[in-house]
Amino acid sequence: MGYLTAHAGRIVLFSITCASVVAVLLIFVFVIKESIGFFTSYPVGDFLTKKSWYPQADNPEFGALGIIVGSVYVAIGALVIAVPIGLLAAVFLSDIAPFKVQQIFKPIIEILAAIPSVAYGFFAVLVVAPYMQDTFGFPAGTNAMNASIILAVMALPTIISVSEDSLSAVGREIREAAYGLGSTRAETMIKVVIPAAHSGIIAGIILGMMRAIGETMVVLMASGKAYNHIPSPWWDLSQQISTITANIASDMGEVPHGSQHYGALFALGVILFVFTFLLNLVSEYFLSRIKRSTGAAVK
Amino acid sequence: MNKALQSFWETMLGVWGRSALATRQIFNKVFTSSAHLSVALLVVVLLIFLVPMIRRGSTAVVFRGTNEFRELQWDLHTRGDPDDVQAETRQVEALRATFYERIDHFKRGIDINARVDEARQIYRRYGEELDQKDVTGQDKQTLRSRCRTVRNQFVEALEQTDADAALEMLDRVLAYRSDPDFRGTVVEEYFRQALDYKDIVTSIDLSRREKYAGPLEEVQNALVLLFGPRPDEPLPALTQNRYGATRWDMAQRNLHTIVYATEWVSQEEGQPLIKKEVRRDQSESQFKGTTLESWFGDLEANVEAMLKPRWTLYWQYFIDDSTPGHYFGGVGPEIIGTLLLTLLAMAFAVPLGVVSAAYLVECAGDNVVVKIIRTSVNTLAGVPSIVFGLFGLAFYILYLFPKIGLPSQKCILSASLTLAVLVLPVIIRASEEAIKSVPQTYKEASLALGAGRFRTFVTVTLPAALPGILTGIILSVSRAAGETAPIMFTGAAALGPIPESITEPTRALSYGGYDLAVGDRLAMLVPHKQYGMVMTLITLILLLNIIAIYIRSRMAKKLRGY
Numbered sequence: 001m002g003y004l005t006a007h008a009g010r011i012v013l014f015s016i017t018c019a020s021v022v023a024v025l026l027i028f029v030f031v032i033k034e035s036i037g038f039f040t041s042y043p044v045g046d047f048l049t050k051k052s053w054y055p056q057a058d059n060p061e062f063g064a065l066g067i068i069v070g071s072v073y074v075a076i077g078a079l080v081i082a083v084p085i086g087l088l089a090a091v092f093l094s095d096i097a098p099f100k101v102q103q104i105f106k107p108i109i110e111i112l113a114a115i116p117s118v119a120y121g122f123f124a125v126l127v128v129a130p131y132m133q134d135t136f137g138f139p140a141g142t143n144a145m146n147a148s149i150i151l152a153v154m155a156l157p158t159i160i161s162v163s164e165d166s167l168s169a170v171g172r173e174i175r176e177a178a179y180g181l182g183s184t185r186a187e188t189m190i191k192v193v194i195p196a197a198h199s200g201i202i203a204g205i206i207l208g209m210m211r212a213i214g215e216t217m218v219v220l221m222a223s224g225k226a227y228n229h230i231p232s233p234w235w236d237l238s239q240q241i242s243t244i245t246a247n248i249a250s251d252m253g254e255v256p257h258g259s260q261h262y263g264a265l266f267a268l269g270v271i272l273f274v275f276t277f278l279l280n281l282v283s284e285y286f287l288s289r290i291k292r293s294t295g296a297a298v299k
Numbered sequence: 300m301n302k303a304l305q306s307f308w309e310t311m312l313g314v315w316g317r318s319a320l321a322t323r324q325i326f327n328k329v330f331t332s333s334a335h336l337s338v339a340l341l342v343v344v345l346l347i348f349l350v351p352m353i354r355r356g357s358t359a360v361v362f363r364g365t366n367e368f369r370e371l372q373w374d375l376h377t378r379g380d381p382d383d384v385q386a387e388t389r390q391v392e393a394l395r396a397t398f399y400e401r402i403d404h405f406k407r408g409i410d411i412n413a414r415v416d417e418a419r420q421i422y423r424r425y426g427e428e429l430d431q432k433d434v435t436g437q438d439k440q441t442l443r444s445r446c447r448t449v450r451n452q453f454v455e456a457l458e459q460t461d462a463d464a465a466l467e468m469l470d471r472v473l474a475y476r477s478d479p480d481f482r483g484t485v486v487e488e489y490f491r492q493a494l495d496y497k498d499i500v501t502s503i504d505l506s507r508r509e510k511y512a513g514p515l516e517e518v519q520n521a522l523v524l525l526f527g528p529r530p531d532e533p534l535p536a537l538t539q540n541r542y543g544a545t546r547w548d549m550a551q552r553n554l555h556t557i558v559y560a561t562e563w564v565s566q567e568e569g570q571p572l573i574k575k576e577v578r579r580d581q582s583e584s585q586f587k588g589t590t591l592e593s594w595f596g597d598l599e600a601n602v603e604a605m606l607k608p609r610w611t612l613y614w615q616y617f618i619d620d621s622t623p624g625h626y627f628g629g630v631g632p633e634i635i636g637t638l639l640l641t642l643l644a645m646a647f648a649v650p651l652g653v654v655s656a657a658y659l660v661e662c663a664g665d666n667v668v669v670k671i672i673r674t675s676v677n678t679l680a681g682v683p684s685i686v687f688g689l690f691g692l693a694f695y696i697l698y699l700f701p702k703i704g705l706p707s708q709k710c711i712l713s714a715s716l717t718l719a720v721l722v723l724p725v726i727i728r729a730s731e732e733a734i735k736s737v738p739q740t741y742k743e744a745s746l747a748l749g750a751g752r753f754r755t756f757v758t759v760t761l762p763a764a765l766p767g768i769l770t771g772i773i774l775s776v777s778r779a780a781g782e783t784a785p786i787m788f789t790g791a792a793a794l795g796p797i798p799e800s801i802t803e804p805t806r807a808l809s810y811g812g813y814d815l816a817v818g819d820r821l822a823m824l825v826p827h828k829q830y831g832m833v834m835t836l837i838t839l840i841l842l843l844n845i846i847a848i849y850i851r852s853r854m855a856k857k858l859r860g861y
Contacts, residue, residue: 009753010662017655017663020727021675023720027682030693088337096334105338107848112345114774114844115837116781117684118809122816122833123348126826153344184323186330207681214683216784221817245685245784252689252788257697269689273682280681284674 031269038062038263047267053227055251055261062264066228068271070144070241073230074219075212077148077237078155082212083205085152086159090201091189093160094167095175113157117217124150124222138238140224145237147223151215155208162207166200167193203286210279214272216245225250244268349837356834358827359629363547364611366391367527371542371627376619387607392530394605398598399529402519405591408499409511411457414492418457422450424485446486449475453489457496460506469493469500499590514585518557525553526605539626539821546827547608554602558595560585616831623794625828626821630835632797636711636805637839640786641779643715643801644722649772651719652726656768659727660734661756680724684784691717691789711801714790721785722775729771733764766854770847777843781836783809793818808836 039047042062050063089109093102128150129141138145170193178188194201224240227247231239248265255262366387372378407414425446429439449472456468472493475481527543528535535541544550560579563572579585580595613629621628655676663669695713700706737760745755761768783791791810798805812833815822822829 006752013654013658013662016651017658017672019651020655020679020723021672023723024675024678024682026694027686027690027720030698031686031689034689034693034697085337085340088334089341092334092338096331097338103852105341107844108342108345110848111841111844112341114777114781114840115348116783116809116840118781118783118812119352119833119837120348122812122829123352125816126829127351153348156341184327186327187323189330210681210683214681214685216683216685217813221813245683248685248689249784249787252692266689266693269686273686276681276683276686277678280678281674283681284677 028273031266031273035263035266035270037258038260038267041260042264047264051228051230053247055255055264060260062260062267063228064244064264064268064271066226066230067242067244067247067268069230070223071213071219071243071245071272073241074144074147074151074223074243075209077144078151078212079205079209081149081152082155082159082208086156086204086208087163087194087201089156089160090163090167090204091194093164095185095189095193109157109160112153113161117154117215120150120154121217121221124218129222136238140240142222142224142240143238144223144231144241147219147241147243148237150218150222151212154215154218155212158211159204159208162204163197163201166197166204169200170196199286199289203283206279206283206286210276210283213243213279214245214276216249219243220246220249244272248272352830352837353834355827355830356832356837358548359831359834360613360616362611362613362827363608364613365543365545365547365550365606365608367542367606368545368611371545374541375538375627376615378615391605391607394601395526398594398601398605401594402515402522402591404495404499405511405589405594406515408496408590409508409515411508414457414496415454417492418450418454418489421485421488422446428485442480445475445478445480449481449486449489453493456493460508462500462505465500465505466497469497473497510584511586511589514560514579517560518579521553521556525550525557525602538622542627544606545627547606548827549825550602550606550608554599558599617835620797621828623821625815625832626825630808630811630832633806633808633811633832634835634839635797636791636807637780637809637836639711639798639801639805640715640718640790640807641776643711644718644779645772645776647716647719648722648726648775652723652771653730653768655723655727656730656734657756657761660731661752661760676724676727679720680728684721684782687717687721687785688788690720691785696789706802708802709788709790709792709804711790711798711803711805714786714805715801717785717789718779718782721782722779725775725778726768726771729774730764730768733767733771734760736767737763766850770851770854773843773847773850777840777847780843781809781840783813786810808832808839812836 047062047064048068049065050061051066051069052061052063053067054061093105097105124146125142128146131141132138132143132146133141174196175188175193178192183191219242223242223246225242225246226240227242229239229241231237231241248268251261252265255265366384369379369384370388373381373384426443429442434442452468452472456465456472459465459468473490475486476490481487523540523543525543527541544553558579559576560582561574562577562582562584564575565572577585578595580592581587586592586595616629617634618631619629620631655672659669659672663672691713692709695716696707696709700713705712741759741763742755745759746752750758786807787810790804791807792804793806793810793814795804795806812829815829815832
């Protein structure tokens with residue numbers, strides 16, 4: 001009898017725990033379900049390779065290349081800013097700062113992560129954008145640079161905390177060996193500790209990139225909503241762009257359910273979901289590697 | 300110069316060559332200090348971000364309210380002392396009246412058509428008056444024709460663009476003043492107006508009369524924004540037009556548009572025109588040299604007395620509803636909406652999350668199924684928030700709700716169910732950590748006393764893990780309260796009444812902040828309201844996080860044993 005109830009309880013617990021799996025499946029199924037109509041009525045090749053997004057035209061076109069590139073573009077722009085700073089900050093927290101200082105800085109980073117994205121977006125539109133227009137003379141204050149800077153700030157906490165965890169997980173004896181050979185701190189970190197922790201750092205960078213790609217409100221408010229524009233020359237961040245997330249968020253409120261435009265937005269959602277899913281798997285692979293190689297628990 | 304450069308390079312090369320140690324140390328210092336710098340940069344970024352948001356946002360609550368604000372508070376919410384408010388209104392209106400009078404006086408000089416019309420009216424009324432007095436026949440004809448002469452001369456005087464000629468004509472009109480026939484009749488109105496006009500003629504350049512019309516209208520429009528509609532005018536339909544500047548900072552902005560005009564002036568020949576601000580009382584193209592010249596200075600000197608700004612703590616900002624466009628009022632419905640959404644989301648997510656975490660820690664082994672569950676939790680944590688929004692729309696609103704007989708529209712229920720899925724992984728991870736960190740000895744002691752696993756978990760492990768779980772819950776409340784993208788198409792509205800059931804959409808702080816920043820045109824006029832909304836959201840989230848950090852640090856101290 002006791003065995004039976006224990007067994008039954010286990011099954012109940014298990015089925016509740018499966019809620020996450022069910023949720024992931026439901027998200028996947030329903031986002032794809034709504035986009036099937038679009039994929040069957042519009043050539044997928046055009047969708048992925050043309051940069052002509054004219055959903056309201058008489059002959060609507062849904063070439064999403066500019067939008068997809070825009071997403072990757074701002075994310076990479078954000079990483080270029082966030083990775084060096086984040087890595088250095090992680091080094092500071094794991095190897096330089098004394099315990100007390102760590103206790104002060106960790107909450108600060110947490111607060112940076114907790115600030116809602118809409119507040120960052122608000123800051124981008126009402127503070128950064130006018131500043132950029134006035135100070136640098138950009139034609140528009142809402143542009144790729146604005147979005148990248150804010151996304152960098154948002155990706156930083158993720159990069160820092162994951163990198164810091166994996167730097168701390170590198171054994172003390174490894175550091176001591178390097179110091180014992182006469183290495184300076186910089187050499188120890190760059191030549192020994194960071195290579196040893198590279199899996200976790202890469203995972204942190206990927207998670208940071210996921211945050212930047214998946215972020216909606218900041219790019220919606222700060223990127224400028226230029227659907228068919230890929231910056232050229234590629235390094236000119238002062239140009240306006242649009243991203244998958246911003247495009248979905250700005251158009252979804254207005255399209256009639258079931259229309260081709262509606263399906264196209266869900267198709268963009270599918271791309272986004274698949275993309276972050278793959279990135280997530282990659283980051284998990286790196287995290288599991290660090291677990292195996294150092295034997296330490298990393299979140 | 301060359302020598303200095305040479306010696307510099309020699310030194311540098313010397314350093315390089317002589318001792319690699321020095322370079323290594325320099326590199327080490329650079330590395331260490333840039334690590335310091337990057338952390339300092341984070342703090343600076345946080346400050347750059349938080350300080351202006353909180354500072355500007357707090358002006359929505361603490362500001363110098365004018366008498367218009369107190370009037371509004373009484374009218375809309377019956378707050379304050381009605382006698383005081385009325386006394387104050389009478390006081391300021393008495394002061395304002397002189398300014399209105401002076402501007403009207405000037406306008407009478409500008410607006411000739413109205414005066415000509417009035418002159419015609421007077422002539423007509425004189426005819427009626429004669430009829431009433433039973434003046435008929437020849438007498439009537441003569442009197443009327445004489446009145447007509449006066450009228451024509453007055454109209455001619457009005458239409459003159461040369462001051463001397465106009466004065467001459469006016470004198471001719473005024474010469475009839477001594478005429479006994481006109482004494483005590485309507486015609487005397489001509490003489491009164493002629494005197495009034497004579498006053499004006501000397502103070503304006505008549506040839507440029509028409510040019511004053513535009514600036515005068517600008518001034519009058521801005522004056523409405525400053526003081527509200529005149530007391531003798533009917534109340535406008537929209538609440539936002541019924542009051543002048545309710546805040547001293549707004550009043551000063553309005554005063555600026557009254558006193559300063561933007562003009563396009565050419566710098567040099569062939570250069571594009573540039574925008575320049577000029578004082579209206581010092582520019583020839585505005586009101587310099589007119590009777591209004593001193594009006595602007597007087598207005599500036601007396602505006603404080605006419606608005607009576609006073610420091611106000613408008614704490615009701617957090618409970619008041621707002622007028623459309625957030626022109627007046629507060630963020631009460633937004634706060635309620637955000638709380639409703641988050642609490643409902645927590646009601647769904649917390650049981651699921653804690654039970655999942657308990658299962659993953661206590662029961663699950665290391666098999667494929669558990670691996671799939673963990674991967675799902677991680678995937679869920681990585682799904683972009685906008686995809687949650689799409690999911691909420693496609694699954695709850697379009698698929699599930701029609702099936703179970705709920706209206707297929709965006710509402711609180713669908714939004715909070717979406718948020719529940721979003722925070723589920725956060726709660727699972729935090730609870731897992733918390734349950735894991737309960738010392739094994741606790742459980743062993745309980746099991747040794749004969750308690751079952753379930754009993755052990757509920758009576759020993761769970762209470763010990765509770766602070767950690769609570770921290771996780773608080774953090775996910777803060778996450779859910781701040782999310783905008785998932786509720787955009789599942790339950791948030793920019794406008795609308797306070798919802799009566801969970802099947803209606805609601806306003807929320809996060810979506811409101813977005814809407815005020817980019818969606819609402821009217822909101823651009825009230826920046827303190829834009830910042831106020833976001834400040835409220837940030838404050839809420841900071842508070843939640845500080846509580847969570849505090850609980851955690853206390854817990855860490857307990858675990859460390861001091």
